[in-house]
Amino acid sequence: MKKRKIGMALSLVLAAGTLLGACGKSDDNAGKDDAKGGDKDKAFTVAMVTDVGGVDDKSFNQSAWEGLQAFGKDNSMEKGKNGYDYLQSKSDADYSTNLNTLARQDFDLVFGIGFMMQGAVEEIAKQQKDSHFAIVDSQVDQPNVASILFKEQEASFLVGIAAGMATQSDKIGFIGGMESEVIERFEAGFVAGVKAANPDATVDIQYAGAFDKAELGQTIASKMYSSGADVIFHAAGATGNGLFKEAVDRKAKNPDATIWAIGVDRDQADMGADVVLTSAVKRVDVAVQDTATKAKEGNFPGGKVTLYGLAEDGVAAAPINAKVSNKAEIDAAIKTWVDKIKSGDVKVPGTRAELKSFSAQ
Amino acid sequence: MKVRMSKRLIGLLTPIIAVLLGIIVGTIIMLASGYDPVAAYSALWNGAFGEIYYTGEVIRQVTPYILAGLAVAFAFRVGLFNIGVEGQFLVGWLAAVWVGISFDLPKIIHLPLAIIAAAVAGALWAFIPGLLKARLRVHEVIVTIMLNYTALHVSNYIIKNVLTDHKDKTGLVKDSATLRSEWLQGITDYSRLHWGIIVAIICCFIMWFLLERTTRGFELRAVGFNQHAAQYAGMNVNRNIILSMVISGAFAGLAGAMEGLGTFGYVTVKGGFTGVGFDGIAIALLGGNSALGVFFSAILFGALKVGALNMPLEAGVPNELVDIIIALIVFFVASSYIIRKLLDRFGKKEVK
Missing domain, CATH: 3.40.50.2300 (Response regulator)
Incomplete structure (x- = not known):
């Protein structure tokens, strides 16, 4: 009885091992193809890191993501590593890893969405001096970071x-x-x-x-x-x-x-x-789109604080409900x-x- | 002898099979929902070990996981469920940063002081449920869960009103109290790897030595096996209950110090729990509540958590899938205990 159980377990392990082994082989090829594709065209790429709310939070992060999507559409970019993309954070500890991942994937501009990312953006901006970052709702005093604030x-x-x-x-x-x-x-x-x-x-x-x-x-x-x-x-x-x-x-x-x-x-x-x-x-989408456009045209506002208020169309009151x-x-x-x-x-x-x-x- | 050997083998195989089953079922879920499991798992692997940076981040994540896992495991070996690791972790984090920013001392005193402060804070936080359990038989699960919320809001209050002037983040701890090292960051391409992993490994050893090689450890385990027998044998059950909670809390507090002095270097006002303490429960469960088991399962969880962040970008697979896989692993570990119990009972009936 005992023996048979161990035998079962061992064969399960073996079976799984073979399966995984197969996974390992095929993924190597996939990786190579990807790398080739990336070298062909080095177009402008942009990405953002959300806070724990995620891009479907119906508010702040979603607005930023909509801005990025609009920017991608205007410039006929595709979602993914060679266009525009986002990474979602699941805890405070993930901000740094996510920002770093995007900078490492050679995205030309990486947005940190939310003041909670201030510390992480500042630290990584110091380390990755060649990458460009932007932070929404906070201020980071580094030459390669554009700070976006709203009134x-x-x-x-x-x-x-x-x-x-x-x-x-x-x-x-x-x-x-x-x-x-x-x-x-x-x-x-x-x-x-x-x-x-x-x-x-x-x-x-x-x-x-x-x-x-x-x-x-x-x-x-x-x-x-x-x-x-x-x-x-x-x-x-x-x-x-x-x-x-x-x-x-x-x-x-x-x-x-x-x-x-x-x-x-x-x-x-x-x-x-x-x-x-x-x-x-709060037109986070406008600000994100605006900053991405500036960066694409080579006018990345690094080290500067851009204020978006009523006068800049950065904030507004939405139409009043007709039922009032x-x-x-x-x-x-x-x-x-x-x-x-x-x-x-x-x-x-x-x-x-x-x-x-x-x-x- | 033969029976004991095979039992041990099963004990070893159980978590391994649970992990594999978790991965296999995860694959089925991915296939069913139209994702490419091969791409997903390779992205997971690359996100955890593909570059030296990610490996550094995995070790960074593993460090508090080991300590949180040890905290849960230690209490469990004495028959207690310490669900309050998250709270003890938070007060430890706060205490470490508090000492780290408040004093100006040479590193050789300051760093150990900050680490010890975290351990003491965690231990004190766990002392409360330990005392209530020992004196009044209040169930530790309820007390520790409630103390988690108390810890969260008390530490938020202290950060806002005592450590800062209504800010949501403290300053960085002094250089003399930091676990961070330029050298470690340098060799891992700017990951947040810090010296805390050494502390975690030492704690693994301490837990093993304490439980397996000392009289006190024998008493603690005896209380865990059978309180009444332990009492009959002349052991002080109440004292051992309190002691185990205190040691468990100290491990949890140390986990907080790893975040406060290493990963972040500061402490922020939090909207909710970090999840490290709760992950510790799963880690201890998978690791069979032994020091070595916790070490390995913490590595697995750390790699899964960090690797998962890469999955949406590289494979287009939502990283929630890793949460599903982790849940499945926990499920299979838990159900393997059930299966084993059922088999045992079945076996006994047959003998009759």
């Missing part, structure tokens, strides 16, 4: 205006991802916008502590709606998907209730046609504020400290 406060100010005008309970919610400078800009701009449009409204500010936990976003949203809030804005990446789920569920149960959710990063109207009021659009009763007024108000911000008459606060001294008049 998130301007977009969230505009959606704050919309929230302040759409609310009926004068209670508004804000769900942040992790506390950071970027999310603070969202928060400060949003609160300033709400106050500018509706001084009576209060904003309940809560942080989920993560960008990838939709269930947490839903819990927070549920509490906020239950305590009377009727407009909630999230700046929390994939965590915010829970907000939309909660809003859609509530709206389905009670179609007459005022339930609005405001999206972030990209126009998230597709998350719920009845509940998405607008979105604080006072849509025309909101549209008009937003238009006025856009002009004021663009002309420099109004400087939207980007930190909590600036918010304290901010007055809309």
Whole structure:
């Protein structure tokens, strides 16, 4: 009995060994073919590393990837090693490995998407001086790194205006991802916008502590709606998907209730046609496309910080949902504020400290 | 004698077969979902050992894995489930960086001090469930799971409010406390390989020596085999329970030091768990809870994790597939225990 079992086990091992051995041989040939293909044409190549959210997070990473795809389409590139591609990180430890992998594969430009990659980009940029990197939402002071920053406060100010005008309970919610400078800009701009449009409204500010936990976003949203809030804005990446789920569920149960959710990063109207009021659009796609184009043309903005604000079309408020009763007024108000911000008459606060001294008049 | 030999052989074969079965089923899944398994596995291999850089990264990943695996295995040998390795790992990471950035000492004192601080922090964190188990019979699984969350949020708070002024990242640890080495990075083409692997290997040896070659180790194992028998034989069960949790926590804390002083050199506010502690459970399970077994299974897991990152780029296969394969391996290891148990019972009935 025992003997037969061992015999079985051994033969299994042998069988698997042969299988794997066969794998080893054929892969050598595949590798060679690949190398040949790569040498033929050395066109411009570009890639990006996502944070743990992944390219289907419906917000930040997805927007960046859409930008890269658009860039690839414009330049008739193919997804893959000889065109454009992305790598997804599964933990903080992977950022460095992924960035390095892409630099090693001779991608001409490698994007690090997210401020969490700042340390990794800085370190690798020092080591791989011949490679070009770009980081979104953070600043790295190296000659071969282009830093891309947004004036998130301007977009969230505009959606704050919309929230302040759409609310009926004068209670508004804000769900942040992790506390950071970027999310603070969202928060400060949003609160300033709400106050500018509706001084009576209060904003309940809560942080989920993560960008990838939709269930947490839903819990927070549920509490906020239950305590009377009727407009909630999230700046929390994939965590915010829970907000939309909660809003859609509530709206389905009670179609007459005022339930609005405001999206972030990209126009998230597709998350719920009845509940998405607008979105604080951060055109990561525009910035990524723009930086890639500059690099392709040989004008890589290395060592520089590029700021994308309202004036640069880097941020915007998405179209207001047609189902809002006072849509025309909101549209008009937003238009006025856009002009004021663009002309420099109004400087939207980007930190909590600036918010304290901010007055809309 | 003959029976014992074959039992040992089966013990050795079990994890190997589980790994192979995991790979084979993984292949079937890839074929069924339209991916090329040959390309996937070769990308996996190249991503782990194809270049010296990746090999360095694998060793870097293996280092905390060994220690986390040892932590789980050590507690398990004494009959305890330490699910709190992740939490002990986080407090160890925090403690190591805290010491690393706060003092100015010569390297010969500073580095060991930072490493010991991590071990002590992890040990203290594990002491709590150990004490509760020994005194009040509170099940350690529940306490350690809850302490994971406590560790996550307490360390986030300390990073934000004590170590920095509302930043999400501390500065780099001082040069005198770092495990990093330009030389190691140089020979591995700028991987993040650091000296921590030496610490991990020493700990493997310590665990083996402690459990197999000392009286205390014999007592610990005796408690693991049968608490009542151990007590009857005059051993202090409660003290051994606490001791095993403390040592287990120290290993976990050291794993955190590897990240804090080596891989990263800083500590960040985290949105969720790193997963190292939970991977440690799988590593210990696959390694049969022995020091040598943990060493080898940590190498396998480290290679799988690092190699997987290369799969989407080189083969167009999503790297989640590696998670599936790892899950399958764990499944087969676990089910092989079930099968063995069933066979044992079956065998006994036959004798009757």
